[in-house]
Amino acid sequence: MRIQSPPRAVLATALLSLGACTVAPDRILAPAVLAAPVSTAITPGTCDYDRTDASLTSAGWAKAFDEPFSTNLSKWTVWTGGAFNNELQHYQASNLQVANGILSITARRETVIGATTPFNPALSSFDYTSGRIESITHFSAGQKTPNVRFAARLKLPAGYGMWPAWWTYGDQWPTQGENDIMEARGNLPFEYSTAYWYGRRAGVNQVANSAVTIQTGTSLTECWHVYEVTWSKDVLTYYLDGEVVDVKSGGMIPNMFRKQQRLVLNVAVGGNYFPNLDPSRIQPGTLLVDWVKVFTR
Numbered sequence: 001m002r003i004q005s006p007p008r009a010v011l012a013t014a015l016l017s018l019g020a021c022t023v024a025p026d027r028i029l030a031p032a033v034l035a036a037p038v039s040t041a042i043t044p045g046t047c048d049y050d051r052t053d054a055s056l057t058s059a060g061w062a063k064a065f066d067e068p069f070s071t072n073l074s075k076w077t078v079w080t081g082g083a084f085n086n087e088l089q090h091y092q093a094s095n096l097q098v099a100n101g102i103l104s105i106t107a108r109r110e111t112v113i114g115a116t117t118p119f120n121p122a123l124s125s126f127d128y129t130s131g132r133i134e135s136i137t138h139f140s141a142g143q144k145t146p147n148v149r150f151a152a153r154l155k156l157p158a159g160y161g162m163w164p165a166w167w168t169y170g171d172q173w174p175t176q177g178e179n180d181i182m183e184a185r186g187n188l189p190f191e192y193s194t195a196y197w198y199g200r201r202a203g204v205n206q207v208a209n210s211a212v213t214i215q216t217g218t219s220l221t222e223c224w225h226v227y228e229v230t231w232s233k234d235v236l237t238y239y240l241d242g243e244v245v246d247v248k249s250g251g252m253i254p255n256m257f258r259k260q261q262r263l264v265l266n267v268a269v270g271g272n273y274f275p276n277l278d279p280s281r282i283q284p285g286t287l288l289v290d291w292v293k294v295f296t297r
Contacts, residue, residue, distance in 0.1 A: 011213065016202075026084035026173070036211035045204030045218035049226050049241040050153060056295050061149060065263075065294035066138060069103040077264070079132035081115035087163070087271035088128045088279070091272040092115045095131035103289040105131040105267045107162060109282070129285065132266035135292075138273065140168065141231045141256040145296035147259050150181060152292045153227040157285025158221040161277070164287045166227055168261040172202040176257035179236065182227040185274065189221040194229075194238045194245075198252040207252050214238075214245045225288060233257045242277055265289060 001252060069077055079091040090112050097104045107130040116124045141148045156164050164184045170176025177198045184192035194212040218225070228239040234254050238246040267287045270277050 039141040047223035062293035071213040076133040089130040090126035128269040135263035137200040138260040147297040149295040155288040159283030159285040160187040161282030172240035174199040243245040
């Protein structure tokens with residue numbers, strides 16, 4: 001369903017300088033995003049849902065990327081340093097583990113000194129660590145592949161302050177667009193949000209009214225679920241366990257056609273996604289990832 005959102009502020013991200021001028025690839029989340037409209041229907045979801053590739057290939061989809069996390073992270077780059085949005089974590093490789101066909105991204109309470117961001121080498125102190133990976137391969141909905149489908153099977157971390165995300169974006173942000181397939185708060189295990197962002201100039205988002213909160217009837221932290229989006233020229237269609245939960249159309253979506261985006265999985269700690277964050281309540285947790293796949297048609 002398409003849920004209409006109330007107006008919210010246009011967002012921007014700062015320019016950071018490291019040698020040449022570089023645009024930070026994360027967005028600054030304004031407080032209004034915390035009040036994203038809630039879908040009027042509860043999506044039941046299916047606990048421990050999984051799906052065979054045949055259900056998509058039989059419908060004409062061709063698999064363009066397959067990550068079963070059976071060996072290593074050679075298809076990904078690992079983010080090292082802090083991030084944006086007033087998040088509290090330092091991202092580092094030691095918080096990522098691949099074992100038994102599962103990627104674990106674990107947030108920990110520990111004090112480290114590290115780069116403020118990968119774009120700002122100035123050292124900062126962090127009270128938490130976590131992990132973030134980005135695919136080396138980029139994908140695009142364009143003339144040759146007018147439809148792209150991003151899918152991941154995830155079990156989300158529980159606990160206040162946990163901000164897991166499954167999303168795509170490209171440099172320079174937001175000129176290639178950003179697609180938030182799943183963002184959640186660990187203390188709210190029956191809801192997550194979708195959104196997209198785009199701007200014609202680096203560092204300036206032009207999209208308003210895109211965020212929607214999806215309510216579920218099945219826990220996102222106790223069960224595995226499959227989170228997907230199909231990206232076409234004019235429409236973004238979001239799925240939970242094979243069921244459509246949100247459709248966004250028009251707006252700036254056509255401007256993203258032919259743009260290049262990479263896949264991202266991460267667990268942030270705290271940040272602007274939590275209203276009136278109380279650091280004393282933070283409970284670190286782990287995002288589990290079974291697989292990530294991309295299909296085109």
